[in-house]
């Protein structure tokens with residue numbers, strides 16, 4: 001039964017917390033991080049006789065995601081009770097959708113580990129409620145029911161993945177889609193996005209293997225590690241002539257291994273039954289139209305557009321579209337820069353900005369802006385798009401050097417003042433007053449006759465030396481590009497004067 005070529009077959013079940021103000025079936029707040037049990041009521045605590053009412057925002061989110069991914073949206077979908085006994089479930093059952101989910105089918109594209117795009121078919125998307133959170137402290141277990149009744153969308157894929165890396169890449173893409181659509185905050189650390197997977201190995205003769213389920217993967221990295229671990233475990237079993245037993249496993253990220261939570265004998269039988277307290281969820285044409293009107297450009301499409309429209313390198317397009325807010329910010333900055341270009345002053349020095357504004361903006365956002373956000377723990381850029389564009393313009397027209405602009409950006413983040421104001425306050429304005437610059441150029445040339453002579457003899461590299469001298473003389477405020485231009489001018493004139501001046505001595509020698 002050695003099956004070294006058995007192909008992994010992986011399907012994912014993803015739970016996404018819907019961004020709503022109130023819970024799925026009651027009016028309690030969804031601020032789960034507040035004091036434990038601050039947000040509970042008879043409905044989400046499962047008191048007898050309390051009646052659930054579906055939060056319309058949850059249905060809207062389900063329809064939006066379904067429309068974005070091309071699912072079939074069912075005009076009527078039903079709720080069911082999924083029974084099990086555990087302290088995190090005060091009613092003794094979870095309200096979920098079973099036989100009649102709100103969405104079935106649909107596809108989502110993602111870039112696989114081979115670098116090409118794959119389409120993954122979805123099984124279904126359904127609405128359900130979350131369970132409470134249990135905290136285990138030594139011998140005691142504490143229950144926080146803030147999370148009980150939090151609305152979730154469960155997205156189930158077909159078992160279409162053949163590698164752990166692809167499954168993780170899909171998860172990352174789905175996270176982007178959910179965040180772009182404003183459905184979920186996408187935080188795996190905070191538990192707003194969770195992933196379970198089922199794994200089996202299809203044998204070389206095509207016969208399917210026994211599936212196991214793996215749970216508790218709390219990061220994209222954990223998804224990949226856990227799946228690879230389970231694939232290796234199943235391979236080893238087959239290789240040793242043993243069978244894979246149906247089981248549910250819990251991934252332990254610290255240990256880097258999974259533990260068997262329950263085997264087949266104890267596999268849960270949830271005794272699903274229709275939920276008698278909730279009418280079917282009804283999706284109208286208005287729901288569909290509203291969803292269609294609010295579907296954003298999906299992240300992968302936007303990434304492709306960034307490559308083509310702005311001619312950005314692949315890495316830039318990927319980094320800039322990782323978050324919708326950053327992609328929006330980038331396009332805002334480019335829009336401001338492009339507008340600035342049309343009324344640009346003639347004769348301004350040639351800069352990168354004028355030839356490739358998109359890449360110029362991308363460099364600054366990927367570098368300074370994102371780094372600043374990371375370091376300060378911000379979720380949005382520290383300066384407005386229009387302000388960053390103004391600063392980039394200042395670099396472009398030689399008002400400030402690129403390196404000094406980093407200091408200006410840091411100061412802008414604190415004051416939100418205009419970059420020009422800060423440039424002046426910090427004394428970073430490059431000297432572009434030609435009369436002053438010309439005087440300094442003359443001083444430098446007069447002070448270095450030997451270097452001038454060498455320059456005329458063909459050592460053109462000395463221009464850099466002269467620029468350095470002008471910079472020094474100006475205390476760093478000279479615009480080096482402008483200085484270079486004036487130096488060249490002066491050197492050609494200076495050269496003529498020099499030739500005249502040296503001619504008498506030349507005569508004297510003859």
Ligand code: ZN
Pocket residue numbers: 023026027028039040041042043044045149
């Ligand atoms: Zn409640």
Ligand code: MN
Pocket residue numbers: 015128154
């Ligand atoms: Mn579920």
